[in-house]
Amino acid sequence: MRSIFKRGLPLAAVALVLSACAGPDVGQPGGAGGGDDRPADLSAELTVSQIGPVPLFDPHRAKNVTSDSGYLSTVYDRLISFDHEFNLHPMLASQWKFSEDLRELTLSIREGVRFHDGSELDADVVAANLERARTLETSTAKHLMSDVSDIQAEGDNTVRIEFSKPTPMFAYSLATNITLGAIISGKALAAGTDLARAPAGSGPYKAVTISQDRVAYERNDDYWDTENPPRLARVTTVSIPDDNARLAALQSGQVDLAPFKPSSAAYYQPLLDSGQFVSDDSFQGIIYGIFLNAKTPGLDDPRVRKAIGLALDRKTINEAVFDGGGPEAGQFFFEGLPGHVPELEENAYDPDEARRLLAEAGYPALTINALATGSEPGRTLATIYQDQLAKVGVTFNVQIPDPADLRPSWITGEYDALASVLDVRGEPGFFLQENILGPYNPGGSDPELVKAAEAALELGLDDPKRAEALEDLSRRMAEEPVHVPAVRVPGVILARADVMGIGKMTFSHFSSVIDVRTLGVAQGV
Structure with a gap:
């Protein structure tokens, strides 16, 4: 299996310096126009389907x-971007550099960038955005700023960020976490603009209409990155959470591009056989499993949490839901990532041992009240979890909220479990920040595990000790689980045959989302 985590200068933690160039050439990863060398039809329009609901368009308040x-x-540029191989590239920050002790990050802010509202980008705007992400009461990026001690704009084009301890993951977070790295117009922030109605970014497309289930965008003809201009005249994004409805929309021509899972192959194969559609299955995919709230009576005992993991027959789950196309996940750091431990991939299914551990912990019968995602395959997976856990004496009650409320409801700590996606995002440090030390672990973790996770996050991304530290964490989380992984689901994107740049989409490589920045339509096809 190919590695999806590339190492080298872009991810070096010490003295990290990127050139001040605008970015890669058209047709190469990283820019708005990446992915295919055929001439693009610049008058083309695309309609794409997303699984998730239309968001607020305020990056700092993103619910998911x-x-x-x-x-x-589509609307907001980030300070740093990344490509489909997880290398980092300049975006609104033309250069960045960590101090030798990894406690300071200096950003050089690109000149000549204008937001959609006509205002200009400068260091003050960037500093104001970062400060808002850190201090806004409803900010969903706040936990990523917990080690930031100071943010200063120095002149027009330099921002200096100081940390209370070594924080080498921060540049990666600026690139891959849009709630942190996206930059909003300073004019809009000062005016208190309702971003849900009037998004104010500097990205390659402008949002012109926003409704409950769709967003219409048009090309930003004044986009700053002239080497990588947007290649579509207009884009419409439609939220279609149901797999069957999404496939029907693609088949009927209502949408031109849509994400699927390998288990849908029998249904979409006729589209590929017609020659009118193409697919790309190079995306690493996502891990489905069960988040556990360790503050809940019963789940506060590591023996009970381990029993839940032993009760899941991952091979059966894979065959039943994904026709064998979703590798069983015995750990969160899958093959190709630092911290991967091959022996943990064995299917650790042992219902007898699960019953023994539950009885030893004093919970021969246990009820867990869980939230679950309503879209597939999450809904089916939750049902299978119910059946398999019932066999060891665990009643797994499932409630399916509105999609936009799923994760906000979980982080309140009012529920025992969440059956959903456990995001790794191409980097173990991201998983640790979000799901061990961050908001998606409302029950907290064992102090020794927290200490080990924090120590791993302080190591430079190229420090040879880092892989060893992450492997140790993998073994700890398998022996005394915080959450329980079940199966890794690779992503598949289907599109009209004339759509270019599918394989170069960035966010698509760790989630089932369409990132239109790299897309275009070939001329004369």
Whole structure:
């Protein structure tokens, strides 16, 4: 299996310096026009389907950083970008550099960038955005700023960020977490603009109409990155959470591009056989499993949490839901990532041991009240979890909220579990920040595990000790689980045959979202 995590200068943690160039050439990863060398029809329009709901369009208040990325990336540029191989590239920051002790990050802010409202980008605007992400009461990026001690604009084009401890993951977070890295117009922030109605970014497309289930965008003809201009005249994004409805929309021509899972192959194969559609299955996919709230009576005992993991027959789940196309996930750091431990991939299904552990912990019968995602395959997976856990004496009650409320409801700590996606985002540090130390672990973790996770996050991304530290964490999380992984689901994108740039989409490589920045339509096809 190919590695999806590339190392080298873009991810070096010490003295990280990127050139001040505008970015890669058209047809190469990283820019708005990446992905295919055929001439583009610049008058073309596309309609794409997203699984998640239309978001607020305020990056700092994004309810679901994963599904919201596909919408927000169209309008908002980030300080740093990344390509389909997870290398970092300049965006609104033309250069960045960490101090040797990894406690300071200096950003050089690109000149000549204008927002959609006509205002200009400068260091003050960037500093104001970062400060808002850190201090806004409803900010969903706040936890990523917990180690930031100071943010200063120095002149027109330099921003200096100081940290209370080594924080080498911050540049990666600026690139891959749109709630942190996206930059809003300073004019809009000062005016208190309702971003849900009037998004104010500097991205390659402008949002012109926003409704409950769709967003219409038009090309930003004044886009600053002239080497990588947007290649579509207009884009419409439609939220279609149901797989069957999404497939029907693609088949009928209502949408031109849509994400699917390998389990849908029998249904979409006729489209590919027709020669009118193409697919790309190079995306690493996402891990489905069960978040656990360790403050809940019963789940506060690591033996109970381990029993839940032993009760899941991952091989059966894979065959039943994904026709064998979704590798069983015995750990969160899958093959190709630092911290991967091959022996943990064995299907650790042992219902007898699960019953023994539950009885030993004093919970031969246990009820868990869980939230679950309503879209597929999450809904089916939740049903299978119910059946398999019932066999060891665990009643798994499932409630399916509105999609936009799923994760906000979970982080309140009022529920025992969440059956959903456990986001890794191409980097183990991201998983640790979000799901061990961050808001998606409302029950907290064992102090020793927290200490080990924090120590791993302080190591430079190229520090040889880092892989060893992450492997140790993988073993700890398998022996005394915080959350329980079940299966990794690769992503598949289907599109009209004339659509270009599918394989170069960035956010699509760790989630089922369409990132339109790289897309175009070939001339004369």
